[in-house]
Amino acid sequence: MVAVVAFAATGWFGVSWYRAAHDKSLVVGMDRDAVLGDAQRAMVTLNTLDYRRVQDGLTLWEHSTTGSLLSQLRANRDAYARAITNSAAVTTAMILDAAVASLNERAGTAEVLVGVDVTSQAEQGDPSCAHRRVRLNMIRAGNTWKVGTLAPVGEAYSDAGPCSPDTTPK
Numbered sequence: 001m002v003a004v005v006a007f008a009a010t011g012w013f014g015v016s017w018y019r020a021a022h023d024k025s026l027v028v029g030m031d032r033d034a035v036l037g038d039a040q041r042a043m044v045t046l047n048t049l050d051y052r053r054v055q056d057g058l059t060l061w062e063h064s065t066t067g068s069l070l071s072q073l074r075a076n077r078d079a080y081a082r083a084i085t086n087s088a089a090v091t092t093a094m095i096l097d098a099a100v101a102s103l104n105e106r107a108g109t110a111e112v113l114v115g116v117d118v119t120s121q122a123e124q125g126d127p128s129c130a131h132r133r134v135r136l137n138m139i140r141a142g143n144t145w146k147v148g149t150l151a152p153v154g155e156a157y158s159d160a161g162p163c164s165p166d167t168t169p170k
Contacts, residue, residue: 047093108140117163
């Protein structure tokens with residue numbers, strides 16, 4: 001009797017494990033986590049720059065983008081480098097929140113909404129904090145997700161002083 005119960009329990013656990021391991025929702029969840037993480041890292045990268053190392057920053061921008069956004073960055077790289085260098089500013093970004101709004105696994109596309117605070121500190125002057133909400137259209141590129149296009153959501157606004165971790169969007 002004990003052997004029958006043990007055999008039945010083993011079979012039940014085996015079937016349960018197989019179903020869980022091959023459940024499509026698990027794969028979708030993993031894809032959502034991957035695109036969300038890559039989108040957050042890309043937003044930090046695209047909003048963090050140091051005018052003293054502008055070429056390194058622009059290269060990181062290119063590594064985070066694909067499609068039309070990458071083409072735009074490459075076409076305007078020299079102009080961006082001049083503008084950033086002339087600004088004599090350092091920016092740092094902090095993600096407030098992010099969510100995957102849509103995911104098309106077959107097409108390898110996703111839309112992610114991100115709230116980000118960007119502290120800008122010019123060499124001469126006081127820091128300021130810009131609060132932004134952005135829609136990222138992400139495209140799968142091999143094993144990673146990259147930003148294909150981005151667009152603001154709503155209006156950005158700024159406050160005097162650096163951004164703080166306690167910032168709450170208005």
